[in-house]
Amino acid sequence: xxxxxxxxxxxxxxxxxxxxxxxxxxxxxxxxxxxxxxxxxxxxxxxxxxxxxxxxxxxxxxxxxxxxxxxxxxxxxxxxxxxxxxxxxxxxxxxxxxxxxxxxxxxxxxxxxxxxxxxxxxxxxxxxxxxxxxxxxxxxxxxxxxxxxxxxxxxxxxxxxxxxxxxxxxxxxxxxxxxxxxxxxxxxxxxxxxxxxxxxxxxxxxxxxxxxxxxxxxxxxxxxxxxxxxxxxxxxxxxxxxxxxxxxxxxxxxxxxxxxxxxxxxxxxxxxxxxxxxxxxxxxxxxxxxxxxxxxxxxxxxxxxxxxxxxxxxxxxxxxxxxxxxxxxxxxxxxxxxxxxxxxxxxxxxxxxxxxxxxxxxxxxxxxxxxxxxxxxxxxxxxxxxxxxxxxxxxxxxxxxxxxxxxxxxxxxxxxxxxxxxxxxxxxxxxxxxxxxxxxxxxxxxxxxxxxxxxxxxxxxxxxxxxxxxxxxx
Numbered sequence: 110x111x112x113x114x115x116x117x118x119x120x121x122x123x124x125x126x127x128x129x130x131x132x133x134x135x136x137x138x139x140x141x142x143x144x145x146x147x148x149x150x151x152x153x154x155x156x157x158x159x160x161x162x163x164x165x166x167x168x169x170x171x172x173x174x175x176x177x178x179x180x181x182x183x184x185x186x187x188x189x190x191x192x193x194x195x196x197x198x199x200x201x202x203x204x205x206x207x208x209x210x211x212x213x214x215x216x217x218x219x220x221x222x223x224x225x226x227x228x229x230x231x232x233x234x235x236x237x238x239x240x241x242x243x244x245x246x247x248x249x250x251x252x253x254x255x256x257x258x259x260x261x262x263x264x265x266x267x268x269x270x271x272x273x274x275x276x277x278x279x280x281x282x283x284x285x286x287x288x289x290x291x292x293x294x295x296x297x298x299x300x301x302x303x304x305x306x307x308x309x310x311x312x313x314x315x316x317x318x319x320x321x322x323x324x325x326x327x328x329x330x331x332x333x334x335x336x337x338x339x340x341x342x343x344x345x346x347x348x349x350x351x352x353x354x355x356x357x358x359x360x361x362x363x364x365x366x367x368x369x370x371x372x373x374x375x376x377x378x379x380x381x382x383x384x385x386x387x388x389x390x391x392x393x394x395x396x397x398x399x400x401x402x403x404x405x406x407x408x409x410x411x412x413x414x415x416x417x418x419x420x421x422x423x424x425x426x427x428x429x430x431x432x433x434x435x436x437x438x439x440x441x442x443x444x445x446x447x448x449x450x451x452x453x454x455x456x457x458x459x460x461x462x463x464x465x466x467x468x469x470x471x472x473x474x475x476x477x478x479x480x481x482x483x484x485x486x487x488x489x490x491x492x493x494x495x496x497x498x499x500x501x502x503x504x505x506x507x508x509x510x511x512x513x514x515x516x517x518x519x520x521x522x523x524x525x526x527x528x529x530x531x532x533x534x535x536x537x538x539x540x541x542x543x544x545x546x547x548x549x550x551x552x553x554x555x556x557x558x559x560x561x562x563x564x565x566x567x568x569x570x571x572x573x574x575x576x577x578x579x580x581x582x583x
Contacts (some may be wrong), residue, residue: 121578123513124271128577131267132570139263140562142172144239145568146221146255149243153199153222153291162287165221166200169285172262173204175537178277178357180206180268187299198295199287205306208280211583215576216282216309216539219257219316220289223250224383224554231556245550245559252560253553257315258285258547260565264572265574271573271582279580282307287325289316289528292488296528300535309539311442311501311579313572317545319481320518322561325509325571327502328543330386330421330521331456331529333492335465336429339368339472340483342460344445351441358478359443361433370448370475371426376411382467383424386457386494401549421521424464425454454523490527501540504582512570544568 150157151165166184167274174182182204186197199222208214226236226249234240236249261283269277288294300307317328330541341364348357373379395410404410412439419425434440455464469484469514476482495502497519508516532541546568552558 111556117368124577125574127271128182128267128573129570130564131270132263132573133193135263135266135270136566136569138266139565142262142481143246143255143259143560143565144248144249146258147239147246147251148237150226150237151222151250151287151394152225153288154225155291156298157225159199162199162222164437166202169202169221169258170204172259173202173265173283173285176262176265176269178206178265178281179283185299185303187295187302189294190297192294196436198299201295201299202283202285203279203303203306204283206281209278212280213277213310213579213582214280214282214308216284216307216312216536217572217578218286218312218314220283220286221258222287223253223255224277224290224321226581227556229575233557236556236558240482241562242559244562246562246565247557247559251558252547252551253558254289254316256565256568260315260546260568260572261285261313263569264576268576268580272577279576280309281576282309295526296353297531300531304447304535305394307498308536312536312539312541313505313575314526314529314532314541314543315545315568315572316526317518317522318533318547318549318551319545319564319568320520322548322550322564323513324515325513325517325567326520326545327506327509327517328458328498328522328545329495329497329519330388331493331543332421332424332457332521332523332525333459333464333490333530334453334525334527335455335461335468335487335489336450336452337484337488338448338450338463338486339484340446341476342446342481342483343478344443347440347442347445349441350443353443357443358446358480359445360480361444362448363477363480365448366477367472367475367480368428372411372470373531376414377413378424378426378470380426380468382422382470383464384456384459385424386422388418388422388521390421391413391520393417402446417521420523422456424456424459425523426468427452427454430539455492456527457492457494457521461491461530465489488527490525491530493526493529493533493543495543499540501542504578505542505544505571508575508578512567512574544571 432448
């Protein structure tokens with residue numbers, strides 16, 4: 110049948126209506142399932158009980174089994190890369206069904222682990238007690254990323270309810286990771302161990318956000334990341350600041366002077382060898398930035414260029430932590446060494462390794478007073494650009510338009526999803542789509558994380574429409 114065939118159009122409309130009805134009918138169950146997952150404190154950080162992450166994996170596996178569409182559902186672990194031999198990552202869930210009659214296979218990714226709750230006194234509700242207030246569901250992981258997990262489950266349910274079993278020929282693989290919030294250390298090995306089961310024509314990564322609660326995003330660019338610890342040493346031991354201050358260089362002075370060379374007077378990164386990506390951005394002014402990022406009164410933005418180019422397409426460098434004497438323990442001494450954590454975001458078009466080398470060269474060249482620099486505890490991941498004209502991206506944008514009632518914004522994200530570079534490397538022919546259920550008020554990783562339930566419904570409908578349409582693609 111051609112695109113102009115009226116019977117084809119009628120069939121597609123009927124399918125879309127059936128899918129929409131199944132999504133609406135299944136939404137209460139999806140919210141209930143999400144609440145059950147939120148109650149499991151599946152924090153993957155070492156200081157927290159790993160039994161909760163295992164419990165969460167088992168619960169997710171149960172949800173996928175109950176859809177009845179998979180040939181196999183397993184809870185699996187892989188060895189961590191770069192860790193002592195035999196140390197396994199947290200449990201992940203892998204569900205698969207084979208494609209039939211030349212239909213494509215789609216890999217659906219999300220993660221079931223969550224960030225620590227932080228200061229519970231800053232929460233308006235209990236972090237692991239899902240609570241609906243107005244049109245939002247509050248709780249740690251309610252959005253990032255247990256809503257991503259359940260959006261996959263709910264979309265598959267709607268597909269199975271709408272498409273007869275003998276006509277459901279789409280291949281599906283579902284990979285629900287268990288340690289994304291703590292470095293995805295076993296991710297590469299999991300891909301290699303399960304390469305055949307995970308192979309797909311299109312990959313949907315449900316771990317991003319939307320422009321607002323009424324407008325979807327297709328994420329087309331992600332900055333890369335590079336982070337490491339830097340120890341600056343100038344003295345063999347602490348010395349009396351009155352006796353030696355003003356002649357002996359203390360490490361705090363050296364660290365402050367060194368770090369100040371990383372930015373120019375506008376706050377833009379001033380490191381030779383770091384690059385930017387040239388692309389248009391939607392309107393977003395500095396007033397919106399100030400409101401969204403919670404500027405204190407009187408604070409102005411940093412950097413140059415459009416606001417979104419600074420967030421999506423330019424590098425940034427942030428000092429995220431300092432190990433030095435606390436004020437309570439501040440004796441009158443020259444500090445012999447200081448350690449800082451440096452986090453860099455890498456613009457699309459440059460590898461994380463190249464950006465890291467440029468930054469290390471800059472720091473080494475600008476070390477003041479002959480200070481000794483030690484670099485350690487490196488982490489990194491490459492940036493990502495989507496081909497928004499590929500068949501999978503076109504299908505996803507149409508599904509978003511139909512589900513939300515408005516076309517998606519093709520948006521960049523200032524943050525990073527380092528493992529996407531691994532997906533590109535292992536599955537170079539797969540088209541990768543980055544979607545999500547978050548919105549500007551989600552506060553992922555922060556106290557009072559929440560999910561907008563209208564966004565949740567539209568995200569489920571988007572994915573269900575996409576899967577139903579790909580089930581008809583040969």
